[in-house]
Amino acid sequence: MQTQIATIQNKWKMRDFITLAIFNVVMLIIMTICPIFTIVSYLVVGGAAALFNGPIYMVMSNKIDKRGVLFFTCIITGLYFVAFGYAYYLLTLAVIGIICELVLWGGDSYKSPVRNAIGYAIFYVGWSLCGVVPLIFFREQYLAILKKGYSPEQLETMLYYFDTPSMILLMCAISAVGGLAGCFIGNLLMKKHVKKAKLV
C-alpha cells in the first residue's frame, strides 16, 4: 500500500512539467546574464549564478515535490548549452544530475531545506566543472578545438583558470558556498512570503 502511494506521489503530471519548464526559463536567463561577473573574476560566475537562482530552485522543488526535479533541471540546462555548441555540457550535467538525485533519494527530501541545499550546491559545482571535465578526459582533441577558436593569449588565460588544480578547487568551493547560501536565502524568503500566501 505504501509503495503504491509512493508511486502515485512520484508520477509526473503535465502540471509539474509546465511548472518545471517555466522556472527553468528564469534560471537559464539568470545563468546567461551571470558571465558578466567575469569582470570580477572567472571564479565567481558559478557562485553568483547559484546565489541568484537559489530562491527560484527552492520554490520550484517545494512546489513540484517529486523525484527527478534536479535531474530534469540538469538535463534542460545541458540541452540549452548544446544549442550553443557545447555538447559536453550535457554529458557532464547528466552525470551530475544522477548524483544529485542520489543525494535527494527517499524521504521528504524535496521539502527539506538542508538536503535540497546540498543537492543544489552539487549541481552548481558540476556546472562550474563543465569547462574542466573535457580537459581531463579528452585533452588533446579539446585543446585542438579551442586552439581553432581562440588566440594563444586567450587560451593561456583560460587554461590558467581551468587547468590549475588550486583554481579549480577554489571555483568549486565558491560555487558550493553560493549554492548553500542561495538555498538558505531562498528558504527564508519562501517562509516569509510564499508560504504565508499559501502558494506552495
Place this chain on the structure above:
Amino acid sequence: MNRLGPKTHLFVLILASILSTLVSNQLQAHLMVLASALYMLGNKLSKKSLSFVLLYIALMAILSILPNGAGTATIILYTFARMIPMIMIGMVLMHSTPSSIMCAFERVYVPKPVLIMICILIRFFPVVLLEMKAIRDGIRARGIFPQWYSALLHPAMSYECFFMPLIVRCLKLSAELSSSAELRGIECGCARTSIHPIEFRAADGMAIGLYALIGAAIYWTGGLNL
C-alpha cells in the same frame, strides 16, 4: 505561405553548431554570421537579422578597441560573438508557432513531456523577459529605488524586491498555463493535427542543402588560408 518547417530549423541549428566548432579564423566566423543572417532573411525576419548583424559588428569593434591586457572580459565577449550565429537560428525556431513545433516533433516520436518542456522553454523566454521589465517598472512606479544607483546601495532589499515578485508571477503563470493546457486536452493520447504546414517539403530540403553548401564553402575557405 512558404514558411519552412520547425524540423528544418532544428537541422540547420545542428549544422551551424557543428560548423562553429570547425571554423578556425576570423573570416570564417564573419561569413557564418552572414550565412545565418541570410537564413533569417529567408524566413522573413529582416529587422531581427539586421539588429543581430549590427550587434555582431559592435562586438567586433569593441574587441578590436580593447587592449590585450583585458584578459577575461575579452574572452567572454569573444565567446558571445562566436555564439551569435546559433542564437540567430535559434531565434527563427522561436518564431515558429508552438503548435507546429509540437505537431512536427510528435510525428518523429519525441516523448510528449520533453516536447512540452521544450515548447514552453521556447515560448516563455520573451514572456519572462517582459515580466522582468514589468517588475522593474513596478519598482520604479512605487518609488522604492528613486535613483539608478539606489538599488546598489541596498543589495539585499533589491534582491528581495526583484526576485519575490518574479517567483510569485512564475507560480501564477504555471498554474494558469497548466489549467489552460489541460482544458485544451494536452493529456489526450490521440495524434495531433495542425493547421500549419509541417511536412518536409522540397523548400525545406533546399534550405538545408543550401545552408550545408554555404557551410562547406565557409569551411573550405579556411583551408586556403585567406
